[in-house]
Amino acid sequence: MLWARRLCRTAAAATGVAVAAAATCGVAEGQSSQSVLKDAMHSSASLELLVHNISHADLYLLLKQQPIEEAPICGQSEGEGTLLARPQFNSFQPTSELILNHLDQLEAAHGAPEVISAPSKYKVHYPVGLGLTQHGTVPGAVVEAEDMPNVGSPWERFHLKGLKHTADGHPPTSTVPQISAVYLPLMAVLIPEWLRVLKRRETTDGTPPPRKVLVLVSGAGQPRNTDANPQDNSTEGTGRLIQRFVQAVYPDIEVICIPSNWSIFRYDDNVRFVKQQVLPVVEQKRKEVVMVHGEDWKKRLRVTLSLSDGAPARISAINASMRSYRPDYLHIWRTKTFWDQRILSEEDVEFHTFKKLEMRPATYITTLAPTERKLAEDMISYKRQFEAVCDASVRELESFWLRKTGKAVLAVLVTQKPGEDPVFWRGMNCEVSMPTGTLCAERNAIGNALAGDQTMTRSDMKAIAVLSMPLARGSTKDTIALNxxxxxxxxxxxxxxxxxxxxxxxxxxxxxxxxxxxxxxxIGDYA
Known part of the structure; x- marks a missing residue:
């Protein structure tokens, strides 16, 4: 649209002015030239948005057995006397709040906490969590009995790796758990894989790197015990822990936390939550991209969904709501590698494009139904004709017919009346005047069919094929096909x-x- 192009040009001009000012003036109103240049590039960058639904698989803890009568133990190194643990279902939020309060005190007195790393299957060390101690000076977060009044022993707040809740297997009552480290194993493998995907998309045309936004969705559900407080199993606190971790390790990633006020187990509650809280955040980010890039916003905004653990109703609602953005997926198909082996595995995360995960994958022409195969074959014939014309010396494709975008799109419509053979009608996009709108290849093919046979009915139209083609070599326009x-x-x-x-x-x-x-x-799949 014309207004969108003007808006895009205005934004680009503003960016150019900012860059020029930075280059010539050096410092303006106390801002360095590097800062001005960075802001200008940031405003013109694409936006990559990763949505992750937080579950109880996101948080593990390193516990020490702290004798009640002795001074607290300092240091978070693993070894004898340490236990890998995760909070019990109804202890998740209180435990997270205890850790957050301890981090506040630790940062106020000693600065940012230590970032802990762990080895991967391929011997690469990745940041995996935060330490809650300062060696020799500050102990970890001690879990006292009064922190959870409805639980007998503080140890009963945790699932302990390798130990059962029995008199013989449980740590002695003369000790209390001391949380010396927080592990976020899913984030430890998810974010590096996401960054690798973004790196593979990078171009060498001088385009600034994309802005990166991580959206963390948390929530709570009604437990089987109707007397229990649902907020005690909330993952909101874990979301804030992940936010601190990401800000410490990946400061260029913006983190947005969205807590849920409804049950994660009921589908209608999740639909309401997504519509009222999640989608507005994504739509606001989309609006920012549109303001800068205008009608090119779809190329500048990419959404990726994390598929891991969590309530099926929550994951289904998020996935359905994001379909219009055609999101890619990062599937964490194995969530307990760190729990079982104390290592991370790059193989636990798989990247899938939206198109790849469609229910109908690409198939070879030879496997198509007869009419569809003939349609594809006619498109190949049409493509060869187009390529021959592109090699000719006399043409106006770049200079007139496609001069606005330099994008060639071919379409073939197949029609078949009862008792007759299929007929193929070809169309191509035309971009003569942007104020009056372009003519797309698909609509040109439909118009061509009606012009050739005015008795044509909609029920006679069976399928349409669409192919993006590059223009001739040496063209001043972008020659990349968009298939x-x-x-x-x-x-x-x-x-x-x-x-x-x-x-x-x-x-x-x-x-x-x-x-x-x-x-x-x-056609119904596009709904």
């Missing part, structure tokens, strides 16, 4: 009108310009 390329919003409205009488209508897109593998997507 697989789904129909735009305007075209989708047309296709949905067709689907009103033909719900089997489908869209064929291609993995690349080789056209060997095809995505066949029913």
């Amino acid at each position: 697989p390329l789904d129909p735009c919003g305007a075209c989708m409205e047309w296709l949905k009108k067709i689907a009103e009488v033909n719900p089997d209508f489908s869209v064929l897109t291609f993995a690349n310009t080789n056209c060997e593998k095809v995505y066949v997507t029913p």
Whole structure:
């Protein structure tokens, strides 16, 4: 749209002014040139947003057995007398608050806590948590009986690795647990893998690195014991612990914590929570991107969802709400490696693109249904014609017909009347005048079909294939193909009108310009 392009140009001009001012003036109103340049680049950067639902698998603790009658033990090194633990279900929030209070006191007296690292399967050390002690001076957070009045022994607040809650297996009542370290094993593998994904996306065209935002979603659920306080099992405190950890280790990542006021176990409560609290945060970030990049915002905003542990209703609601952003996924398919082996594993996290996780993956043309295979073959023929024209010396593709964006899109519509053979109608995008709007390839193909046969009905239209093609070498426009390329919003409205009488209508897109593998997507999947 024209207004969006003007807005984008205005933002770009403002960025250019800021950069120029930094280069020529040096210091303006107490701000260094490096700071001005950094702010200007930051405002023009893309935005990468990672959404993580916090579960009880996110937090482990290192405990020491502290004799009640002796002075507290200082130091958080693992060894004899230490136990790996995690809070009991109804002790999660009180334990997190105890740790947060201890961190506040530790930071006030001694500064930032020590960042703890752990080895991985590949012998790489990753930051995994925060120490709660200062060697020789400050002990860890001691858990007293009064911290949890409804529990007998303070040890009963924890699941202890390798120990059962029995008289023989439990630590003696003459000791109390001292929390000397906090482990966040899922974050320890999730964030490095996310950063590796972002690094693979980096370009060498001078584009500034993307802004990174981590959205932490927490919540609580009604326990089986109806007399228990649901807030005691909340992961809100764990979210604040993760926030401190990320700020200490990855200061360039912005962290946003979103606590839930509803039950994590009921689907309708989760839908309400996502609509009222999660989506507004994402939409605000999207608005920031639109203000800078205008109509290119979809290319500048990427959403990634973390799939790990947690209530199925919560994960399902978040996933459904983010579908319009076509998010990628980081799947932590193994969540207890650190609990079982005291190491991290890069293999526990797998990255999947949105397209890859679609229910209908790309298939080879030879496996398609007959009509769809003929449609794909006609697209290949159309592609070869386009490539031949691009090699010709006389053409106006770059200079006139596609001069606005330099993007070529081909479309082929297949129609078939009862008892007749399929007919293929071709279309191509035209970008003659932006104020009057562009003509997309899909709508041109539909118009071509109607122009060729005015008796055509919507039920005769069976499928449409869409292919993005690069322009000739040496073009001043961007020559990168955008496959697989789904129909735009305007075209989708047309296709949905067709689907009103033909719900089997489908869209064929291609993995690349080789056209060997095809995505066949029913129009209903775009809802």
